[in-house]
Amino acid sequence: MTIYRVEYRRWLVFCHIPMFCDSLKHTDTTMAFGKTLLRTVFKHIKKQIMDQFHRARDQMTQERRVMLLTHFPPFLNVLDKELFAPSSPIFDPDFKHIPTLHLQSLLESCRKPAHDANTPSTATTVKRPNETPVRETKRKRDE
Secondary structure, eight states, rough: OOHHHHHHHHHIIIIIIGTTTTOOOOOOOOHHHTTHHHHHHHHHHHHHEEEEHHHTTTGSSSHHHIIIIIIIIHHHHHHHHHHSSTTEEEGOOTTTOOOOOHHHHHHHHHSSOOOSSOOOOOOOOOOOOOOOOOOHHHHHHHH
């Protein structure tokens, strides 16, 4: 039996049939397939994304064009290598990334108070809304 047939049957049983058969529990596609689905569709999606970026490059600002056509492809290539590596840490739920030395020093400088308690603060505080986003509310309601 091919991998495709196994995956197709899995999709039918866990994702498609439960949509109209109440006796079976519906499972979200990404939850049923996880890494397998990501590996299956990644190369195709990567190509589609890059083709779309190249088609739309004339409408992009210079900054966006540089970001999407210069910096994004290397990121996708590294992600591609990690997805298909036999022992990639990105699939390990207990993986803790250790920041580089430069990033650690930057994080530490942000954590330390930049002024004395006697010196008035010039930093502004950005308030974040305490409301739950609509999609999160809907997701919680569905569960």
